[in-house]
Amino acid sequence: MQLTNPTKRTPDFRKGVAVAEQRLEKLLDIAKQIRVNILKSTTEAGSGHPSSSLSATEVVTALYFGGFLRYDAKNPHWPDRDRFVLSKGHAAPVLYAAMAEAGFFPREELMTLRKLGSPLEGHPNMAKLGGVEASTGSLGQGLSIGVGQALGARVDKKDYRVYVMTGDGELGEGQVWEAAASAAKYNLDNLTCIVDRNHFQQTGAAEEVLNMDPIDGKFAAFGWHTITINGNDMGEVVQALERGRAHKGQPVCIVSLTHKGQGILPLLEKLGDMNYHGKPLPPKYLDEALALVK
Amino acid sequence: MAGASSALESKRPMGKATRDAFGRALEALGADHPDIVVVDADVSNSTRTEWFGKKHPDRFFNIGIAESNLVGIAGGLASCGKTPVIASFACFIMCNGYDQLRMAVAYPGLNVKVVGTHAGISIGEDGASQMGIEDVSLACSLPGFVVIVPADEASAKAATKAMIDHKGPVYLRLGRPDVPKIYEDEKSFQIGKANEVRKGKDVTIVANGLMVASALDAADILAGEGIDARVIDMHTVKPIDRDALAKAAKETGALVVAEEHLAHGGLGSVVAMTVAELTPVPIRYVNVGDRFGESGTPEGLLEKFGLTAENVAKAVREVVKAKKR
Numbered sequence: 203m204q205l206t207n208p209t210k211r212t213p214d215f216r217k218g219v220a221v222a223e224q225r226l227e228k229l230l231d232i233a234k235q236i237r238v239n240i241l242k243s244t245t246e247a248g249s250g251h252p253s254s255s256l257s258a259t260e261v262v263t264a265l266y267f268g269g270f271l272r273y274d275a276k277n278p279h280w281p282d283r284d285r286f287v288l289s290k291g292h293a294a295p296v297l298y299a300a301m302a303e304a305g306f307f308p309r310e311e312l313m314t315l316r317k318l319g320s321p322l323e324g325h326p327n328m329a330k331l332g333g334v335e336a337s338t339g340s341l342g343q344g345l346s347i348g349v350g351q352a353l354g355a356r357v358d359k360k361d362y363r364v365y366v367m368t369g370d371g372e373l374g375e376g377q378v379w380e381a382a383a384s385a386a387k388y389n390l391d392n393l394t395c396i397v398d399r400n401h402f403q404q405t406g407a408a409e410e411v412l413n414m415d416p417i418d419g420k421f422a423a424f425g426w427h428t429i430t431i432n433g434n435d436m437g438e439v440v441q442a443l444e445r446g447r448a449h450k451g452q453p454v455c456i457v458s459l460t461h462k463g464q465g466i467l468p469l470l471e472k473l474g475d476m477n478y479h480g481k482p483l484p485p486k487y488l489d490e491a492l493a494l495v496k
Numbered sequence: 497m498a499g500a501s502s503a504l505e506s507k508r509p510m511g512k513a514t515r516d517a518f519g520r521a522l523e524a525l526g527a528d529h530p531d532i533v534v535v536d537a538d539v540s541n542s543t544r545t546e547w548f549g550k551k552h553p554d555r556f557f558n559i560g561i562a563e564s565n566l567v568g569i570a571g572g573l574a575s576c577g578k579t580p581v582i583a584s585f586a587c588f589i590m591c592n593g594y595d596q597l598r599m600a601v602a603y604p605g606l607n608v609k610v611v612g613t614h615a616g617i618s619i620g621e622d623g624a625s626q627m628g629i630e631d632v633s634l635a636c637s638l639p640g641f642v643v644i645v646p647a648d649e650a651s652a653k654a655a656t657k658a659m660i661d662h663k664g665p666v667y668l669r670l671g672r673p674d675v676p677k678i679y680e681d682e683k684s685f686q687i688g689k690a691n692e693v694r695k696g697k698d699v700t701i702v703a704n705g706l707m708v709a710s711a712l713d714a715a716d717i718l719a720g721e722g723i724d725a726r727v728i729d730m731h732t733v734k735p736i737d738r739d740a741l742a743k744a745a746k747e748t749g750a751l752v753v754a755e756e757h758l759a760h761g762g763l764g765s766v767v768a769m770t771v772a773e774l775t776p777v778p779i780r781y782v783n784v785g786d787r788f789g790e791s792g793t794p795e796g797l798l799e800k801f802g803l804t805a806e807n808v809a810k811a812v813r814e815v816v817k818a819k820k821r
Binding site for chain 1: 554564565567571576580605
């Protein structure tokens with residue numbers, strides 16, 4: 203499949219820090235397990251957004267297991283931790299899947315997703331689940347929260363970093379751009395926004411619903427440093443996060459070009475729905491999907 | 497005659513505007529509360545947070561004219577253990593920032609202090625677009641929020657301190673003009689505990705904001721007619737003081753609720769709901785009604801919209817008659 207996006211990939215990208223093969227292999231293994239977790243938990247729940255979660259899997263895996271997020275799963279409110287705000291809250295299954303692998307709670311608990319009394323609500327709820335850094339689900343709000351957290355680090359003279367992941371359709375919300383402008387005003391180089399550019403939103407192709415291209419150009423115009431990558435390529439993801447972390451004086455936006463449903467694309471093709479928005483795989487397709495991601 | 501018109505023309509000694517009292521109190525609190533961070537959406541010289549900003553520039557951020565972002569940033573700061581105070585005009589912070597107040601503050605129950613200045617129609621000439629007349633209703637609809645409407649300078653100062661000391665989200669509603677003094681000092685303010693500012697046995701006027709002064713003026717008018725009116729300053733709309741309302745309803749048998757807010761969802765609604773449950777008695781209401789404000793002098797607007805001592809007295813006469821039937 204071709205990545206269809208007029209946003210140009212950052213040139214000379216491969217000249218970045220080389221990613222050790224071993225580290226990549228480990229991350230790819232974890233990503234497989236996270237995809238398994240996403241598929242199983244949403245099918246068990248009978249609802250949810252697996253395709254929106256699958257597109258973001260490489261980035262979330264790299265953040266939690268590639269040495270980017272500092273956290274203590276046994277002490278999730280550790281004040282010096284790094285923050286990851288999942289602004290596209292409907293992709294909660296990828297967050298929960300990663301948190302389970304990171305030891306915030308047992309993997310079995312993923313099967314309580316969306317069930318009454320479970321802290322794994324349909325959209326992330328920070329009041330119920332330690333390690334969730336913002337309650338999200340009303341799109342467009344996470345970047346502002348991330349700006350607040352990045353300012354909090356500055357006020358407290360702490361060195362923690364804040365990562366925010368938005369969707370591409372989510373960029374239609376004006377608040378994202380209010381937040382982008384304010385992050386640039388304060389030169390928040392402890393803030394990274396990752397746009398999961400999976401090309402689809404609820405009713406169709408993102409650029410047809412509301413064309414926000416060029417995404418990197420818009421963030422750059424607001425005063426951000428931008429990096430554009432194939433966000434389903436673990437090596438590119440790791441390198442981009444490293445380059446973003448090293449960049450000083452500006453907030454960093456990583457435009458992560460991805461496929462919605464990455465990992466089970468042949469199945470979605472068979473089902474005739476490459477968007478597959480907001481629905482779990484029926485149980486009869488689960489084995490086929492699990493075989494694809496393994 | 498004394499008390500026939502609005503609170504702004506009352507013969508009571510005038511004090512400063514509640515926004516001024518808040519601004520000075522916040523500036524002073526900053527010294528002992530290193531956790532306070534103030535975020536502004538470019539109205540700090542109106543909301544008076546500029547006084548804090550000048551004294552504590554490292555804890556003051558003007559993020560531009562962007563109330564949605566303002567609220568979201570406050571949520572992020574609170575999640576890091578800060579005590580963010582955000583202030584704008586009541587209508588802008590509540591109406592423009594509402595989804596953010598719901599998602600980034602109320603839902604996670606974060607310790608954000610939301611201050612709406614320029615509430616009500618008494619801002620005057622700027623007109624309806626700048627008048628927060630629905631803010632109390634909106635704030636009360638945010639689960640877990642405490643909602644405070646102080647009546648004067650001393651209580652606004654005390655409310656500011658109480659708001660910072662309270663752990664959890666608070667909405668503080670403030671006005672633009674100077675208003676009469678109700679209290680000599682700040683000692684009598686406690687969140688959730690109404691103040692009986694005048695004793696009386698025939699009827700109770702429940703008021704907040706600048707309508708407390710009008711309620712007291714109305715009570716003076718009524719005293720001349722042989723009606724002994726109790727006046728309660730219900731500065732906290734949520735949680736409402738149920739005991740004070742039950743006692744007033746039981747002992748005086750009739751209520752008038754006076755506020756500078758829409759009829760729907762404000763103090764009147766909360767009082768009616770509470771009294772209907774505890775001790776049903778006749779109630780009448782003095783408020784902005786179901787309409788927008790307009791341009792004019794603050795005094796002229798309060799007169800036109802019936803937010804006067806005379807109109808409160810009229811409502812009292814009606815409810816006392818209803819009580820006797």
